[in-house]
Amino acid sequence: MQASDGQIWAIILVLGVGTYLIRWSFLGVLGDRDLPGWVMRMLRYTPVAVLPALVAPLVVWPAATGGAADPPRMAAAAATVAVGVLTRNVMLAILAGGITLAGLLYLG
Template sequence: MTGGASDLTVWIIIVVLGIGTFLIRWSFLGALGNRDMPAWVLRMLRYTPVAVLPALVAPLVMWPAATGGEPEPARLAAAAATAAVGMLTRNVMLAILAGAITLFGMLYVLG
């Protein structure tokens, strides 16, 4: 093994991190799963997907690995089309479809 860490050390780290990850998830699902949450918490939780999805997609649009981190007109156009259709129609599937069609169309046109 390179880096000076023994096999035992690596396995101890893996087990500890696994237990930690389990406890973090259990704290929400196991401890709070059967309890009623206040209305303000439920209202805030509705915004979680809206906050997480752009955070996952934005780096792929602005710094795509396929172009070495350079923004590309096809991906920017697809993101704009997705956002526009999503805001106009409020339909997630139509927005995704519009973005996919725009991306593949622009990649075909731009070569």
């Protein structure tokens, strides 16, 4: 099924308005109010849940290898997790993963 130019623009506009309203619901309605303590505790876990969900597919099924498992990427992910758990330092963990990935890709 082919969509006409009008249908494509209508979809773009509806999605734009929808995402604006989602953001406004947090910033416009709740922006000047204090949130309950239990909500603030739950929001603290959002980055911890979202970042692995974004990175995991890039490690397990990397597009660079056509979706095949890649030992350098797995080793870099393991190094990142290990350094993060041991040091509790995000920047050191990212640096360890980046150096591991670059080094293994260079050697391989």
